[in-house]
Amino acid sequence: MPARVGGARDDERVTSPSSSSASAAGRPLVLVAAAVTVLLWAFAFVAIRAVGDELSPGPLALVRLASALPVLLVIAAVVRPAFPRGRGLVLVVAYGVFWFAAYTVVLNWAEHHLDAGTAAMLVNVAPLLVAVVAGFTFGEGFPRPLVVGLVVAFAGVVLIALGSRGAPTIDGLGIALGLLAAVLYAAGVLTQKVALRTVEPVAATWVGCAAGLLATLPFAPQAVVELQTASTGAIVAALALGIGSTAIAFSTWAYVLQHSGAGPAAATTLVVPALATLIAWLVLGEVPTLLALLGGALALGGVTISRIRPRRRAREVVAP
Numbered sequence: 001m002p003a004r005v006g007g008a009r010d011d012e013r014v015t016s017p018s019s020s021s022a023s024a025a026g027r028p029l030v031l032v033a034a035a036v037t038v039l040l041w042a043f044a045f046v047a048i049r050a051v052g053d054e055l056s057p058g059p060l061a062l063v064r065l066a067s068a069l070p071v072l073l074v075i076a077a078v079v080r081p082a083f084p085r086g087r088g089l090v091l092v093v094a095y096g097v098f099w100f101a102a103y104t105v106v107l108n109w110a111e112h113h114l115d116a117g118t119a120a121m122l123v124n125v126a127p128l129l130v131a132v133v134a135g136f137t138f139g140e141g142f143p144r145p146l147v148v149g150l151v152v153a154f155a156g157v158v159l160i161a162l163g164s165r166g167a168p169t170i171d172g173l174g175i176a177l178g179l180l181a182a183v184l185y186a187a188g189v190l191t192q193k194v195a196l197r198t199v200e201p202v203a204a205t206w207v208g209c210a211a212g213l214l215a216t217l218p219f220a221p222q223a224v225v226e227l228q229t230a231s232t233g234a235i236v237a238a239l240a241l242g243i244g245s246t247a248i249a250f251s252t253w254a255y256v257l258q259h260s261g262a263g264p265a266a267a268t269t270l271v272v273p274a275l276a277t278l279i280a281w282l283v284l285g286e287v288p289t290l291l292a293l294l295g296g297a298l299a300l301g302g303v304t305i306s307r308i309r310p311r312r313r314a315r316e317v318v319a320p
Contacts, residue, residue, distance in 0.1 A: 030259045033252040034268045040249035042120075042275030046283055047237045047245070048108055049116040054234040057108035058219030059226050060241075065100060065213040067242030068250075072206035075251060081200035084207055091195035092204050093211040099188025100212025100246075106181045113174025116280055120273035121157045122178030126185035127270050128154060133190055145305055153270035153302025159295025189265075193257055201254035209246065274299040 051060065084092045111119050131150055195204055227235065257265045274295065 030256055033255045034265070037249045037253045037256060038269055038272050039275060040245045041269065042272045042279055044241055044245035044249075045111070045116040045120045045272070045276040046279045047241050048111045049119075049280075050284065051230075051234040051237045052108070052112055054230045055226055055238060056222065057105050057112070058216060059223035060108050060238055061101065061104040062213070062216040062219045062223045063227070063235075063238040064104060064242040064246055065209055065216060067239045068246035069206065069209050069213055071243055071247035072202075072209050072251070075247075076202050076206045079200075079202045081203035084195070084199045084203055088195055088197075088199040089207070091191055092199055092207045095188050095191040095195055095204070096208030096211030097215050098184050098191060100209050100250075101215035103181055103184040103188060104212070105216065106177055106184060110174055110177035110181055114178055117273060117277050118174075119178055119181075120276045122175065123182050123185060124154070124157050124270050124273055125179065125182040126189070129182065129186035130189050133186070134193070137190075149302045149305035150270070151302070152305060153299045156295040156298025156302060157270060157273045159291050159298060162291055162295075189257070192254070196254065196258045201258050202251065205250050205254050209250070270302060271299050 048060070055063065083089075107119065107123065110122070114122070128150060131146060192204060192208070230238075253265075256268070274297075277295075
């Protein structure tokens with residue numbers, strides 16, 4: 001169920017024992033949604049790398065969002081969420097520009113200079129940024145499982161990058177773009193988390209996607225030219241990025257973020273580089289090294305640790 005604001009302030013809600021039980025009952029669905037999200041986002045790193053020679057960063061982002069929005073509108077027509085208003089609408093638009101538009105274009109650009117594994121490693125600096133900001137700003141604090149899990153998982157991410165082979169030359173521009181993508185990712189997550197206090201997840205996702213699509217419309221003329229010469233495989237991959245890695249994955253992500261703290265939710269995505277390495281192995285024939293496999297195991301273990309929940313009191317104040 002989407003979060004509603006009643007008599008409590010926007011920045012504080014009281015969780016009773018009954019609501020805690022409901023949250024525990026819904027936890028398996030949150031885990032399933034998280035699994036779908038990370039799998040589809042891992043696929044995105046490989047797909048972006050695969051089509052980079054045929055579709056440049058801006059047009060690829062435009063095609064991705066243009067194919068995602070109709071799917072999101074169908075979901076919205078079924079669920080019929082309330083349209084965001086006031087401050088909520090401003091936050092959703094900002095999140096859409098930060099994440100759907102700017103992050104997507106910058107990530108596409110970064111993967112012209114970086115291999116998929118290194119790009120995934122750099123982007124996954126974002127969960128660390130989210131955890132730190134959420135710990136201070138949202139009052140989520142720094143539970144020991146989260147801190148330990150983040151350190152272990154990020155160590156695994158670094159090992160994956162160090163274990164990559166057959167990658168193109170990594171230049172300073174690529175690293176800078178990867179880190180910029182991480183900052184935009186973190187900004188999107190944190191803005192979305194605040195928006196979800198008063199905006200339903202489905203509404204936040206489709207309106208955010210629409211805002212991102214509008215922001216990428218200047219790339220439309222170039223997209224038309226490139227699509228005329230792009231291979232069928234590249235077009236199918238771009239559409240899959242929109243339908244799967246955007247429409248479906250961002251919908252499941254919004255659900256996860258609404259029902260979890262921003263820090264633990266973002267920590268879950270640290271498994272993405274491990275999955276991206278595996279998919280690249282199966283699809284692109286990029287055989288990972290032993291070091292990369294060890295990194296993948298560490299990333300999975302770290303995410304598992306970060307999801308451990310400390311024992312709760314019967315009644316506590318939760319900052320969303």
